[in-house]
Every structure is written in structure tokens, then in C-alpha cells.
Amino acid sequence: MERPRAWVFTLGTEVVSGLVVNTNAAFLGRRLTLMGFTVSGVLSLPDDIDAISTFLNYVLKKYEPELVVTTGGLGPTYDDITLEAVAKALGRPLILNEEAYTMIREKYLVRGYELTPERLKMAYLPEGAKAIPNPVGTAPGALLKVGRTLVVCLPGVPKEMEEMWVNYVEPSIRELSPAKVSEGSFTLIGVPEASLAPILKNYISMYPRVYVKSNPKGFELNAPVLEIYIAASAPTQEEASGILRKVCEELIQKATNIGGRIRDLRC
Amino acid sequence: MERPRAWVFTLGTEVVSGLVVNTNAAFLGRRLTLMGFTVSGVLSLPDDIDAISTFLNYVLKKYEPELVVTTGGLGPTYDDITLEAVAKALGRPLILNEEAYTMIREKYLVRGYELTPERLKMAYLPEGAKAIPNPVGTAPGALLKVGRTLVVCLPGVPKEMEEMWVNYVEPSIRELSPAKVSEGSFTLIGVPEASLAPILKNYISMYPRVYVKSNPKGFELNAPVLEIYIAASAPTQEEASGILRKVCEELIQKATNIGGRIRDLRC
Incomplete structure (x- = not known):
């Protein structure tokens, strides 16, 4: 669609x-x-x-x-x-x-x-x-x-x-527009934006109906702080929420694997 | 220019x-x-x-x-x-x-x-x-x-x-850009925007290098409140300030003539 x-x-x-x-x-x-x-x-x-x-x-x-x-x-x-x-x-x-x-x-x-x-x-x-x-x-x-x-x-x-x-x-x-959209976000601490870039790049090709964006929010105790925003679109609200949760879980897994800490999770 | x-x-x-x-x-x-x-x-x-x-x-x-x-x-x-x-x-x-x-x-x-x-x-x-x-x-x-x-x-x-x-x-x-710009504003109470419209319209043709804009700010005791913003552009800062003051004085004169009250004058 x-x-x-x-x-x-x-x-x-x-x-x-x-x-x-x-x-x-x-x-x-x-x-x-x-x-x-x-x-x-x-x-x-x-x-x-x-x-x-x-x-x-x-x-x-x-x-x-x-x-x-x-x-x-x-x-x-x-x-x-x-x-x-x-x-x-x-x-x-x-x-x-x-x-x-x-x-x-x-x-x-x-x-x-x-x-x-x-x-x-x-x-x-x-x-x-x-x-x-x-x-x-x-x-x-x-x-x-x-x-x-x-x-x-x-x-x-x-x-x-x-x-x-x-x-x-x-x-x-x-x-x-018959589409439904589900949105979520979390804060990621300790991973510089450029280290996250190749991971996000994969997502765009894997899930064409998912939008992921990292917004730099400055530094805390010298650790970079990023806000990660995710939106998923699907024919039903249920499907959209399902895709959102899946992408969110996978991203958190990958980000923690390279030393990131998660805060303010809303997925 | x-x-x-x-x-x-x-x-x-x-x-x-x-x-x-x-x-x-x-x-x-x-x-x-x-x-x-x-x-x-x-x-x-x-x-x-x-x-x-x-x-x-x-x-x-x-x-x-x-x-x-x-x-x-x-x-x-x-x-x-x-x-x-x-x-x-x-x-x-x-x-x-x-x-x-x-x-x-x-x-x-x-x-x-x-x-x-x-x-x-x-x-x-x-x-x-x-x-x-x-x-x-x-x-x-x-x-x-x-x-x-x-x-x-x-x-x-x-x-x-x-x-x-x-x-x-x-x-x-x-x-x-060799131009200099001078800006000013005032609040006008008691004149509806549509009553001010013909006055502002005259200004645009009289002074092509003056920008005048009225922004509705709501009502106070049922009287309409408008913010009037004026900008004047000229080759020197002195000329720009001179034009701004002149336009501001004339507008205030005309607005008070139709029952307006002036506040927060910055011209």
C-alpha cells in the first residue's frame, strides 16, 4: 500500500x-x-x-x-x-x-x-x-x-x-488514507550517532514502512545522548503496533550490544 | 535599490x-x-x-x-x-x-x-x-x-x-546586501483588523520599502487587540530609522482617530 x-x-x-x-x-x-x-x-x-x-x-x-x-x-x-x-x-x-x-x-x-x-x-x-x-x-x-x-x-x-x-x-x-501509524521513542546514552548510523541504515532497507531517526541531544558526563524515534505504518493499528515493538526491541538489543544504555522507553 | x-x-x-x-x-x-x-x-x-x-x-x-x-x-x-x-x-x-x-x-x-x-x-x-x-x-x-x-x-x-x-x-x-533595516512595533486596542485594513493598504503603495503587518492577538474586555509590526529598509541605518519613526507616528495618529488605544510602543 x-x-x-x-x-x-x-x-x-x-x-x-x-x-x-x-x-x-x-x-x-x-x-x-x-x-x-x-x-x-x-x-x-x-x-x-x-x-x-x-x-x-x-x-x-x-x-x-x-x-x-x-x-x-x-x-x-x-x-x-x-x-x-x-x-x-x-x-x-x-x-x-x-x-x-x-x-x-x-x-x-x-x-x-x-x-x-x-x-x-x-x-x-x-x-x-x-x-x-x-x-x-x-x-x-x-x-x-x-x-x-x-x-x-x-x-x-x-x-x-x-x-x-x-x-x-x-x-x-x-x-x-487507509494507513495506520504507530510511533515510539527511547533515549540512548553512550553511543555516538556515527556508530549507530550503519545499524539504522540496515533498517531502512529491511523495513521500507518503518521510519527511524536519531536526534543528537548533547552529552551527559561526556557520553553522547541520542533520542531515537521510530514510526511504523500498516493497514491496521494492530499491525503497526506489532512492527513498532519488533523494531524497537531489535534496535535496543543492537544498541546495548555496542555499549549503549536505554532510558525513557516508549515503544 | x-x-x-x-x-x-x-x-x-x-x-x-x-x-x-x-x-x-x-x-x-x-x-x-x-x-x-x-x-x-x-x-x-x-x-x-x-x-x-x-x-x-x-x-x-x-x-x-x-x-x-x-x-x-x-x-x-x-x-x-x-x-x-x-x-x-x-x-x-x-x-x-x-x-x-x-x-x-x-x-x-x-x-x-x-x-x-x-x-x-x-x-x-x-x-x-x-x-x-x-x-x-x-x-x-x-x-x-x-x-x-x-x-x-x-x-x-x-x-x-x-x-x-x-x-x-x-x-x-x-x-x-548594502541595505539597512529598522524595525518597530506597537499594540493597538479597540480597532478590528478589518477596519485597519484600508489604512495599511495605503501604506504599501505609498512606501514600497516599508513592511507593515497586523497580527491579531485576541480580545481584552471584548476589544480586539492587534500587534502592529513595521520594518523600514534604506541604504543607511539613519534613513531607515527616520522612515520607521515617520510611518509609526502617522499610523498611530490614524489608528487613534478611529478610536484605537496604543500600548507597548517600540518605534
Whole structure:
């Protein structure tokens, strides 16, 4: 079973210029991996219609991934241009979306604000899109099918994005990936990363659906400390857990054989 | 004066799968912006030679940016393949670099470890590269000129990357950007983002070298709270500070005119 592929576009000049740390990328990368997707790339671009539509087009045509998620650029300000860029990339017009219009109208009427042109702009989605409700903020999201790719556009404010992701997007995309993933980790003390390298290299060829990564965590009393992370993917949760336990046991055996000590075992 | 453009590639399966939060992107975005660069894009890719070389090639040919920085994938393990991907993208061979070899040899001899094939791999850089010393870890960086683009490859461990960036890379690239940047911010209470939007929109057309961004910070006693960030770029620090102060004063004037209150002024 081939893992479905996802691309994430985290958009906004504040992201590329380092004004914010890109926690949206980490959140989505984590959730998608757990759902059995391979995250093929995460691209941050400034609020630039040409750059966004160019790269979106390139990724859609070249890779035809099962899923593209964008975050950011859905709000009322002049630099919120994501949907314009998506519409340009797909060659579809932006049209007033009835669902989105209703969502926005209700938000502003409740707070006693007028429906200015800037606010109304948030109700324009690419033709054929479904509006995604935003229970935390005002800008609705958009979900549309482009060839074999599902494109999901979410706001950049983490609280809004996460809430919409968990409550609306995940239930909508579950059918894209039948895979289950099981994850574990342990801390390994006393084995330098380069001594572990040939052992991990063997694993990648033995188990193509296992991901093993060593992260150096510094030194304790001159002994190198590594965090070993393992993920296993399989059609059922039970199989995935079984593979994880097996790989974990074997790795611990081999690492202790070359003088390593194990701590914080979670496998 | 056109601002020089930079692209950042933050490489590693642990980045795209959300195992780590991409603080390297934030650090580099911030430092590059302060040095007067426009960060045109930040791309995270898994440890995949084809994907990395494809996108590196695409960015180099399409945009010819002044600077490309890569982080990650320089270590001894099987999935550390960044330099192989860079060499492939540029059509240059990886060769044993004398400087890098000396750096690595000294590191391992001091700690009493052998120079295994995995460790020796870190001394192979693309032909024509200069080795960048790594005062914190073991893998040296690489710096090479490709047409009009300077390509800089750094390790992914934040402590190593940051130390090498500040002490070695910044002094080497200062001549690429003559621009100085001045930054300021304030908190604005009581004005919804959409009411501020038309004012900010005017600024972008009036001052093309000023960057203004509003970030929603939630509500206090039902009043919306926005953080307003302003950056101004100019040939001298004095001019940049002058523009920043002017824009800041004008924005505060306009925001208070529509009922806003100012706090935490840093302009």
C-alpha cells in the first residue's frame, strides 16, 4: 500500500521573514504523518500572488499529490491574497460563495460591525469550493477538488487553523488514507550517532514502512545522548503496533550490544 | 535599490513530518530580513535526493536569487544526503575536501573515535566548495558560488547552525546586501483588523520599502487587540530609522482617530 502524499503551503510574509515560528507546519506535519500521509514538502512563501500560484501549479502538475493544505492569507487585509493565488493557479474565478457569505454576515452582525468591502472579500472563494466554518475567528476556509488532488485552504492563526483541521478537515480526508501509524521513542546514552548510523541504515532497507531517526541531544558526563524515534505504518493499528515493538526491541538489543544504555522507553 | 533575494531550504524528514518545530527557518528569516534580504521562500523537504535537487535546480534557474541557504542533512547517517543532492542539482561531483577532512579528523581524534566511512563522508563536499568550520558539532558546512548565487549549506542542529551563521556566514555575505533595516512595533486596542485594513493598504503603495503587518492577538474586555509590526529598509541605518519613526507616528495618529488605544510602543 502506497502512502498518500500531502504538500503543505504555509503562506505569509511574517512566516518567511521569521516574525513567527512556523508552528502550523509542525502541527500539520504531525497530524498528517499520524494519519498515514507522507508529507512530501512544506513551502512558505510571502504574500505574493505570482509566487504562490506558480509553486502551487508546479506541485499540482508535477506530483499530483492526494492533498494540498494551505494556511494563511484568508483574512480581510490587503495582503491576504491566498484565495486569489489559488484561483489563478487553477484557472478558476473567485465567486461569492453563499455558505461563506452567510458565515461572515452572522459573525459581524453579532458583534455590531458593518459588512465593509474588506470583510465581504472573505466570502469570495474559488468556483466549486465548499466553505469550511471557522468557529474561532471570522475568515471561512475553502475545500476544493482539483483533478485527483483535494485542496484545503485554512487561516494562518494557529487556534483557528487547528480547530478547523481537527473538527472539519480530518473527518473529510480520512478516506484518502487507509494507513495506520504507530510511533515510539527511547533515549540512548553512550553511543555516538556515527556508530549507530550503519545499524539504522540496515533498517531502512529491511523495513521500507518503518521510519527511524536519531536526534543528537548533547552529552551527559561526556557520553553522547541520542533520542531515537521510530514510526511504523500498516493497514491496521494492530499491525503497526506489532512492527513498532519488533523494531524497537531489535534496535535496543543492537544498541546495548555496542555499549549503549536505554532510558525513557516508549515503544 | 533592489533588495537582494534569499531562499532557505530546511531539509529533513523530521521537519516535514512535524517531529521538530522549524526554528531554523524563523532564525534565518529574521537574520536575513534584518540584513536587508527579501526572503522569497522557505522550503522544507524530506531526505530525498531527487526532491531536493529538483527544487534547488528549479529555484536557481527560475529566480537566480543572490543567496540560497540549506540547513540539515550534513551528518554521518544514511539519510544525511543534502550535499549529494546539491552536487546533483549543480552537476558537480562530491570530492574529498582537504579543509573539511582536517576539521573532521581533529574532532574525532580528540574524542578518541575512529574515522569510519560514515564519518569520512562528512569531508566530501561539492567540487569548488569552501568548508565552513563547525565549532559546536562535527559536520562542516559548505559555501559555493553557482552563477550569481551563493549557496551555503549548514547543519540542522540549531546550536551548530546559529553559531556558524553568526560567526562565519554573516561576515561572508554582508557585501551582498548594502541595505539597512529598522524595525518597530506597537499594540493597538479597540480597532478590528478589518477596519485597519484600508489604512495599511495605503501604506504599501505609498512606501514600497516599508513592511507593515497586523497580527491579531485576541480580545481584552471584548476589544480586539492587534500587534502592529513595521520594518523600514534604506541604504543607511539613519534613513531607515527616520522612515520607521515617520510611518509609526502617522499610523498611530490614524489608528487613534478611529478610536484605537496604543500600548507597548517600540518605534
